[in-house]
């Protein structure tokens with residue numbers, strides 16, 4: 001995404017839609033994230049990895065004395081308009097939910113919002129498994145905080161964004177998305193410990209070969225709240241409850257991250273199908289994150305990619321996400337020349353696949369994926385596409 005030309009366009013739109021002059025316009029960029037390793041274990045307090053990419057949500061806005069929020073989007077119809085004092089409840093499939101949710105969680109956390117804002121938002125690839133919803137949430141939070149001169153740390157914003165999704169929208173997800181969006185640094189792998197919310201940036205050593213990120217969109221779209229996401233969270237909790245009871249720690253919060261490896265090995269036989277596979281996914285994914293971080297540190301993209309592909313395999317067999325077209329896309333991508341590894345991006349119930357690819361091989365691999373997927377799924381081909389991206393810094397103001 002060329003932020004400079006995007007900036008000019010967004011400032012112009014803010015001027016024509018709300019009469020805001022260039023000098024009063026402010027902009028924030030909230031990138032999308034990928035999660036190379038650590039699929040579906042954030043909500044169980046496992047460790048995950050993330051990277052921000054050079055695509056995401058741009059919000060051009062201006063602080064206004066009126067106590068209301070008015071937002072339009074280049075991608076969605078209509079205007080979102082509400083009073084700061086009464087954001088209202090979430091509405092079905094409404095892009096304004098993130099702004100409403102941001103106002104609500106800030107107010108609930110005790111922040112005083114005395115100024116409203118007007119704004120124009122843009123962001124490609126919504127509903128694609130790249131955390132576009134969290135990117136919109138983070139952009140709204142940062143703009144509201146700036147408009148009200150609130151200084152809030154990235155760590156606190158991670159909690160606020162998670163509260164939008166958990167408490168306002170009802171998705172029981174973890175901190176992966178806002179952490180990847182807020183904490184990432186270009187060229188580095190972000191390792192997030194979801195139990196402590198601590199993180200570590202792991203630089204790529206100079207010996208690492210140049211790489212790019214491949215994104216292949218299946219053409220399938222669906223909001224996460226309507227998928228099996230929350231059911232899988234409940235299954236993980238049911239597995240954790242059985243394991244903790246067996247270990248004599250039934251009073252603990254039922255999360256797989258609270259079960260030790262030793263306890264899992266001792267009591268895993270007590271798990272009925274499919275809870276046994278949900279737990280197998282969790283514990284094998286934790287190990288892949290640990291091995292992957294070490295491989296990244298050494299610059300071993302071959303091993304890192306192999307672990308990504310194994311994560312994809314476990315997501316299909318053990319965690320049972322994916323759909324036939326998405327699984328086909330994953331298989332096509334992993335088999336392409338120059339692709340180190342591939343997996344579903346995000347929850348993997350819709351959306352896209354992500355791969356790490358040798359930089360020189362990125363264009364031929366993208367072409368090969370396009371051709372093979374269109375042959376296998378001509379019905380989805382009009383909405384499907386492949387993009388090449390790069391890692392980027394986390395959310396920031398654009399000056």
Ligand code: GLA
Nearest residue numbers: 038039040173174176346347
């Ligand atoms: C979605 C959720 C995240 C995470 C991923 C799967 O993106 O929002 O919290 O659980 O799915 O890893």
